[in-house]
Amino acid sequence: MTTAKRDTYTPETLLAVAVRVFNERGYDGTSMEHLSKAAGISKSSIYHHVAGKEELLRRAVSRALDGLFGILDEEHARVGRAVDRLEHVTRRMVEVLTGELPYVTLLLRVRGNTATEQWAMERRREFDHQVAELLKAAVAEGDLRADVEVRLATRLLFGMINSIVEWYRPESRGADGGEIADAVVRLAFAGMRTED
Amino acid sequence: MTTAKRDTYTPETLLAVAVRVFNERGYDGTSMEHLSKAAGISKSSIYHHVAGKEELLRRAVSRALDGLFGILDEEHARVGRAVDRLEHVTRRMVEVLTGELPYVTLLLRVRGNTATEQWAMERRREFDHQVAELLKAAVAEGDLRADVEVRLATRLLFGMINSIVEWYRPESRGADGGEIADAVVRLAFAGMRTED
Known part of the structure; x- marks a missing residue:
């Protein structure tokens, strides 16, 4: 015992x-x-x-979702050109992901049939949708390239950001959340190539 | 029965x-x-x-690894400026991933303690390492930005590419492997922003 x-x-x-x-x-x-x-x-x-493990799941993914949706309420996400708002949201997404790593990791892995899992996936899709709308607006304003379809660009941007949970470990030395956020913004918006 | x-x-x-x-x-x-x-x-x-399920695993991940390592033997991956070779490798990685989707998906998910799993992870790291070396060479030749650390840039590039297994379904309508490869190359190398 x-x-x-x-x-x-x-x-x-x-x-x-x-x-x-x-x-x-x-x-x-x-x-x-x-x-x-x-x-x-x-x-x-x-x-x-x-009440049980489902309540723990709901609390955990809520913490991740509150962090993510909170970004969209920030002034820099609401005011200004769409491209600048998207850049702010991108940077903050990386900061929330690295700052709330276990909670966002859980959110990204949720796939299931309980009401809470379904709700978490629904909220995550809603967040993705709002970021996609921002990307669309930035294309319409002429600041983002129009030769990559918005849905595809959104998926690739999220793919780059979300993949950070696979390797980022706050306790190990190496780039911190802010440095990773800088790198993601540079690569996603300006690309890896130097200017010609 | x-x-x-x-x-x-x-x-x-x-x-x-x-x-x-x-x-x-x-x-x-x-x-x-x-x-x-x-x-x-x-x-x-x-x-x-x-002989058993481990042989099936070995055959399956070999198929994915052969596809990926095969890219590095292609002429465009061996000859020319590093940045152009890296661009070729990036494009072909997306094509191999979308063309051999279940095999690459399995390779990316392998984490374990059997000899075959360890070997698959080792080979995958070796592939990542060779691509990272290419990226390093392209930075040294002045064609890729030096303000993002090579290891971090490699991780984010792989993150963008590997995340495709999460949503790409060859049977559904939408972008095909070639279109996704074009999009990844554009975004990774030139970024989402239009030229100023």
Whole structure:
């Protein structure tokens, strides 16, 4: 028998444990038993904090989604030429992704049939859609190239940004979130080539 | 009892079934039982073709790796300025990825402890390394911007390319492999912005 440790969790710290386990095992592959073991407290202690693992998922992806949607409310995302707003949103997306890494990683991996998973995917699509609209506006204003279809350009831009979760580890030395954001903005908007 | 169908598989067609199951369930989560069910033949019929699931994995990732390493042997990848060689390699990577989608998808998802998985990850790193060297050479020749670190630029370029497996479906209408390759080359090398 393992001795459960005293439950000193707050909703916040319990969430951090749950997100780590979800990312390691997949949400589907995680049971309350796994969460209990990882947290070192009994299942009933976990139920004292939350109704179940779906509530933990909802809280976790909400944190990622609030971070992302919050970007769209920022002044630089609302005022000015579309291309400049898109550049701001791109930079901030990288900052939110690197700053809230486990939460955004979980959001990007969610694929499933529970109501919460469906809702998370729906909200993510809504965010993608709003960024695509910004890209479209920047093409219409003549600032972004028109020879790459908007949907395709959006997907490739998101592909570049979202792939950062595959290798970025805040604890290891190397580029920090701000440096990565600079690099993404440079490459996505001006490309790898030097000016002719 | 299900009636097993007559075994008319070739190594090629059996591999296609196995790769589909590996991509759906994950390699770890796939048993010979799953493969037998998906193929509609008995496990002993499968063992008639291959020694086990690890051989199927090796064959599948070899197909993806052969496609990718084959690019580096092409004349346009070997002769000329580094930036033009890198552009050729980028275009062809997208073509191999879209043309061999399930095999490259499997290669990109492999993470594990069997010898074959370790070998696949090692070969993939070797490919990435060779592309990074090309990028480095193009920076040294003054054709690629020097203000983004080579390792980071390589990761973001691969991120953009590899993310295509998340949404590209050859059977659905929309951009084909060649159009996506054009878009990736334009965005990666010249960026989304129109020229000033």
